[in-house]
Amino acid sequence: MKVVLDKVFPLAASADSAWQLMQDIEAVAGCMPGAKVTERIDDTHYKGTITVKLGPATMAFKGDIEVLALDAASRSLHLVGKGTDSTGSSAATMNLTAAVQGSGEGCELSGKSEVTMSGKAAAIGGRLMGPVSEQLLKQFVANFSARLDAMNAQAEGAGDAASATAGEAGAPEAAGGAPARPAQAVQAPPAELNGLSFVWAMIRDWVRGIFSHKAHGR
Template identity: 30%
Template sequence: MELHHEFTVPVPVDDAWRALLDVERIAPCMPGATVDDYDGKTVTGSVKVKVGPITVTYRGTAVFEEQDESAHRMVLIASGKETRGQGTARATVTGTLGERDGGTAVSVRTDLTVTGRPAQFGRGVLAEVGDKLVGQFAECLARRLEEPTDRTEPAEPLQPAQPVQPVQPIDLLRTAGPPVAKRVAIVAATAVLALVFVRIRRHRHA
């Protein structure tokens, strides 16, 4: 399936370009994602997705196949596999940046293929989830870009280390919202009723 999203960030295009390539800096803005390693071209990590009561973890890599600074265009190919299952996910993500009203407009096209439990929701639900996740990412990215990168004031005394908070999985039903969750619940209930009906008929004919 192909998905298309757009968002803007309040910085010049060159600054936005450098920020989007600084994976370690923007990693906390990626919902459900954990970055384990990044060598400037290949990202290794995982993504957690919650489907009802089940949490699915995909582990894999994402490789920058293209980084055209003059055109402000990047192509990222990502692939992952469930750590406890046969499901897979693969995406080719093409991002282009352009100036807009003193800021930067980011256009993202994603060619996504998903197998396993998340695939049962279909394109409509995944597109709605994608819209909200991209919105969350854009808001987080904008806040980080507005933060100063250099400290001029004296360093603060070291504080005791804080425990690392676990990454929260992407909750498909909660992210999609009540209308979508209701549709999914109706589909699930219909499937359960059909299964019960078939079993009753088999029992009667036994």
């Protein structure tokens, strides 16, 4: 069972900031619900896990991630992840290409993924694989954007603190009388990918689409 997704999402951040975050493979993996990098072998090879829950069934995949390309000129990332569950009855492969596009204060994150599942995982979630993958990608982008916001806020806070220190040693406020902005907390993705929550999100989007079409049809 294979699903191919090709999406573009806007980001409220500079392309330089987004590219800086994309180069941190462990942080990028942490944006995926249920995923975690457990070991860094070298700059291009990692080991990780992803936990998927579909109703009462929970499947834990362990596998390898290989970074095939990290191109600063095109601000693009290409990686492949392969894994099997603990029983060996299911397998999954993901081929992902992502790139940061644009300039100035705003940019876009484009991604193309090919996800292939076999065995028990494909039998249980095969019919939902496409819609669930799309919801998963939306959540990934939301987490990626949240990390970007926190990273930028932390950088601004550090800059304000440095300016205040340079202007007046021990001053409680940053230059201009404004307090340094604290870094935003990033909400960690759930420890497991709950397939049912994604199904609910799909139903919600479908209902919204129906009412949106009715509104436009008036």
